[in-house]
Amino acid sequence: MSPSPFKTKKFLLVFTGCWILWAAMHMIVLKGFGFSTLTAFTDSLVSNILLAGSVMLISNLFGYYLPAKQRYIYVLSLCLLMSAIWLFISRSLVMLVSPVTTDYQSFFSASIPVRMMIGFLVTGCMALLSVLWYTVQDQRENEKRKTDAEKLAREAELFKLRQQLHPHFLFNSLNSVNALIGSDPGQARNMIQQLSDFLRGTLKKEDNQWVSLDEELQHLKLYLDIEKVRFGHRLDSVINNEAPAISQLPAMLLQPIVENAIKFGLYDTTGDILIHINAAVENNMLRIIVQNPYDAETSSPGKGTGFGLKSVQRRLYLLFGRNDLLQTKSSDGIFITTILIPQLV
Amino acid sequence: MIKAILIDDEPLARSIVKEYLQGHPDITIMQECNDGFEGIKAIMQHQPDLIFLDIQMPKINGFEMLELVEQPPAVIFTTAFDEYAIRAFETHAVDYLLKPFSKDRFDKAIEKWKGQQQPAAQKQTTEFLNAVTDIPFQSERVVVKIAGKIRIIPVQDIFYIEAADDYVKLHTKDGAFLKNKTMSFFENSLDAQQFVRVHRSYILNVIQITRIDPYEKESHVAVLKTGVQVPVSKAGYSKLREVLGL
Numbered sequence: 001m002s003p004s005p006f007k008t009k010k011f012l013l014v015f016t017g018c019w020i021l022w023a024a025m026h027m028i029v030l031k032g033f034g035f036s037t038l039t040a041f042t043d044s045l046v047s048n049i050l051l052a053g054s055v056m057l058i059s060n061l062f063g064y065y066l067p068a069k070q071r072y073i074y075v076l077s078l079c080l081l082m083s084a085i086w087l088f089i090s091r092s093l094v095m096l097v098s099p100v101t102t103d104y105q106s107f108f109s110a111s112i113p114v115r116m117m118i119g120f121l122v123t124g125c126m127a128l129l130s131v132l133w134y135t136v137q138d139q140r141e142n143e144k145r146k147t148d149a150e151k152l153a154r155e156a157e158l159f160k161l162r163q164q165l166h167p168h169f170l171f172n173s174l175n176s177v178n179a180l181i182g183s184d185p186g187q188a189r190n191m192i193q194q195l196s197d198f199l200r201g202t203l204k205k206e207d208n209q210w211v212s213l214d215e216e217l218q219h220l221k222l223y224l225d226i227e228k229v230r231f232g233h234r235l236d237s238v239i240n241n242e243a244p245a246i247s248q249l250p251a252m253l254l255q256p257i258v259e260n261a262i263k264f265g266l267y268d269t270t271g272d273i274l275i276h277i278n279a280a281v282e283n284n285m286l287r288i289i290v291q292n293p294y295d296a297e298t299s300s301p302g303k304g305t306g307f308g309l310k311s312v313q314r315r316l317y318l319l320f321g322r323n324d325l326l327q328t329k330s331s332d333g334i335f336i337t338t339i340l341i342p343q344l345v
Numbered sequence: 346m347i348k349a350i351l352i353d354d355e356p357l358a359r360s361i362v363k364e365y366l367q368g369h370p371d372i373t374i375m376q377e378c379n380d381g382f383e384g385i386k387a388i389m390q391h392q393p394d395l396i397f398l399d400i401q402m403p404k405i406n407g408f409e410m411l412e413l414v415e416q417p418p419a420v421i422f423t424t425a426f427d428e429y430a431i432r433a434f435e436t437h438a439v440d441y442l443l444k445p446f447s448k449d450r451f452d453k454a455i456e457k458w459k460g461q462q463q464p465a466a467q468k469q470t471t472e473f474l475n476a477v478t479d480i481p482f483q484s485e486r487v488v489v490k491i492a493g494k495i496r497i498i499p500v501q502d503i504f505y506i507e508a509a510d511d512y513v514k515l516h517t518k519d520g521a522f523l524k525n526k527t528m529s530f531f532e533n534s535l536d537a538q539q540f541v542r543v544h545r546s547y548i549l550n551v552i553q554i555t556r557i558d559p560y561e562k563e564s565h566v567a568v569l570k571t572g573v574q575v576p577v578s579k580a581g582y583s584k585l586r587e588v589l590g591l
Contacts, residue, residue: 270403
């Protein structure tokens, strides 16, 4: 619910000012008809305090329930009802508290149509004002929600772009190229080619696109080859593909798994590491197994830096509605990630 | 003769520094190191005047390595991309080189270092480490040195952390280890859903709790699986309740 106009200081100030002016006018008019100051004061005070009350009630009511468009008949009937109730109560109250004279009594009865009109006008104006106020507030809130959502989407996109660029990988690779230019220009040229092919492959792919297994493994091989240049003899990889050529999988699904494997292999041990990638199809399921060494004593690769794996799990769930397609286990210092992809053929 | 050591896990990254250093015949490379362990040994052995240090390395990173060296020498960092540390580099390190860097930029870093008083450059390294200490790295491990040996403790293995003067004591199944860091460092860098600051002097691994008993007025005491009792303050208790979903 948006805050009622009475919650804003400026509105409250204007409202109070108008009310005092109106109550004074009311008194002056009554005195003009020849009633005593006390009678005029009581009449004005009672009717106008009650009027202010009913106006506030209406305004707050619309805060909870804003009538649909073109339901203004409802608003007007409500105002009519409110004014009738207001008139009845103020009449009873005025008669109760002020010294009743027949003069005043007959004056009040004669002025009922005028009072009714005034009550209806005031509550009606306030009702329309409130409807307008809440509508604008609603619109403003919607607008804000929309900009917030847009901002969030923009940030997510930016984050994704940054991830796609792999800044750490990119700058370290460029540094290797810089070193190679001096010592082995042919290899430097080769690495620039591989780096370009890899980045182009990353940019080309959309997340929801399916690609052939061959294409994806080719992309991974590029990635591994670049890493091999960086880490020299420490890194080696074996890719074993027994799956039929028509096998397919969602684009960029394996990349985070291999990144994870390299990260744990290279940064969790100081020795040489071998990354195994195995692909096969069984019961219409493409099964890919990635193996990497890790240090069982100092880390738990499934748990800690599992951000990459978590995002893979999430994608698999969104694609297939299953949570059992990604499994990890570890034995004898080897971490094994198994991923199953239903073949849609 | 100026003694230098290169510490980087990528051979090509070391070779570019070596190449650039050919223009500075007064600087001799004493050793090249593949990781932080080799780095610590080499620093102790050669007492270098200057080291070139990468941040992301196997097992222990460049910062963790520096923390384990008694009197760290002057450091020029060589790193590819470290969002967190760059501010600390700018204000405290002798210099830092963002990979890939040019020969000109490298020469400038050497000149800058040469222009400084040597004790000042070393002091800078210490200051730098203090500044880096305040950066909450989301770390999965803590590196400590005990009886001259380096030990890597996975954070999962920490039962609780206790304040001990300028140090903190990490309690694990293999006993307690001292680490020269602040309580607030651990409070900020450990996963807040698992490690809760239950008391001014205690951070608790919630997985280790078996029960929480009331204790005097408004405080409580948490009993761990090992039977150890850890005091829980009033504020700590409400934090604990939030994490445990009570």
